[in-house]
Amino acid sequence: MTAGRSRRGLDWLNFFVADVQTGFGPFVAVYLTTQAWTEVEIGFALSLGTLTAMISQLPAGALVDALRNKRLAAMLALLAIALSAVLLAALPHTLPVLVSEVLHGFASCVLTPSIAAISLALVGRAALGERLGRNSRYQALGGAVAAGVMGLVGTYVAPAAVFWLTAALTLPSLACLAMIRGEDLTQRAVPLVSKRESGGRVIDLLRQPGILVFSGCCLLFTLSNAAMLPLAASMVTRQTGEEANLIIAACLVVPQLVVAGLAPRFGRLAETRGRRLVLLIGFAMLPLRGTLLALVEHPLGLVLVQALDGVSAATLGVMLPLIAADLTRGSNRFNLCMGVFGLAVGLGGTFSTSLAGLVAGWLGAGVAFGMLGGIGLACLALAWIAMPETREPAPELAAARA
Known part of the structure; x- marks a missing residue:
């Protein structure tokens, strides 16, 4: 019963994480355009985020490997993404926007492997393929719903509302993360990692x-x-x-x-x-x-x-x-x-x-x-x-x- 609760938490965590990440897609360029940013300035900001994500792939993966508590890594990443969304919405000036892009780039590189590691620890290697398929299903549904909702919010409320909504959606993400019990992860994680660190x-x-x-x-x-x-x-x-x-x-x-x-x-x-x-x-x-x-x-x-x-x-x-x-x-x-x-x-x-x-x-x-x-x-x-x-x-x- 408890393992089922953890699995449902992981399902909906993937759904809401996709919602959160959707806010940092094309909506950033649209929003900054409404704030009188030039195409060159927007391109530089987006490129900085992309470059940060590329540079962060290896250190973020090593960091998640080093942390025993993968849920903690996911929680910190979600909080960092929420902070980056708030910075974008509240302070659309050069320095805060650049800090937001860097923060989001690194946090995303921590969040993705953290969820993969939680999935592995929850179901084990034998059932990992089907579990990853469920993750992808909920991510796809979350991304599709979020794209429509955020498009409507950005059009009929205000461009900045997309990022306030993005920050708000980290709350159900954190609630779903809390549904995943550490005991369910520990029991299955023990046989997955040997003492050999090849x-x-x-x-x-x-x-x-x-x-x-x-x-x-x-x-x-x-x-x-x-x-x-x-x-x-x-x-x-x-x-x-x-x-x-x-x-x-x-x-x-x-x-x-x-x-x-x-x-x-x-x-x-x-x-x-x-x-x-x-x-x-x-x-x-x-x-x-x-x-x-x-x-x-x-x-x-x-x-x-x-x-x-x-x-x-x-x-x-x-x-x-x-x-x-x-x-x-x-x-x-x-x-x-x-x-x-x-x-x-x-x-x-x-x-x-x-x-x-x-x-x-x-x-x-x-x-x-x-x-x-x-x-x-x-x-x-x-x-x-x-x-x-x-x-x-x-x-x-x-x-x-x-």
Whole structure:
């Protein structure tokens, strides 16, 4: 009964955390524009937040590994995010906004591995895939609801109200965190971490072929994926004018609904059929999506193509922490490994939009989509050729091999 209460708390923690994080998306740029910030100033502030998040991936992961109380790490991260939202809403001046971006960037890098570590400690490795699928489902639903609510609040109340609402939503997040009992985590966490602390340094982790290959897959994934929707949004805006906002909103919500539907199934499939199969399904969507975006011009067709993004997002959302848990089995470096993968994701996303913009400007959007699809095909090929299966063999199969 108590474990069920903890699991429900984790479900809704993921829902409300997605709500909180949604406030720091495009709403920051809209809000700062209403405060008479220039595009250069807004770009610098957002870039500072992105850079902070990239730099913080490894130290934040190591910090969460070092803290025995993962719930405390998550609580402090939520409080820091609330403070950053209040700074944005109350003091939209240069220094407070920059401090807010830095604070949010680091806190987010602590919060994500903390929730993954809580999930691992709550259900154990054997059920982690399905648990991560549930996490992704609730995150997707929370993000979809928050995008609509915050859009309405920002439009009909005030732009700053988005960030007051973001800060307020940390309260139900903290309440859900409090529902997760420490006893439920301790009992399951004991057998998960042995005394052997192998792979303690980043260089030691990168010497493991699986970690190196999957880091390459993460980099290629976001290098291919991150620029597809922004490039499509620019194309749609030129074609449809004022209707573009509705089309882009649909392009954001539809993939979230796909994630909510598929993520738990992918988690179960990863546990029963292995990690590589799920990776190949998700990565195969990248070249397919790039090809279709180069060919499809009708707005409704664009929304349908974007549903494929939900398949890829469900794959990476579940598999990144699951493979990190597999590859750090027997050590206490789960969150550091997640930091390595997160850094690869950040690097790919950072270069994706710039590269696609240059190619689109020189050769046209169709060629840019083809290039992004080609990078996605390279990601699929790398996973097919070099990514090992990381699922632990079933006990009877392991005994037979011995």
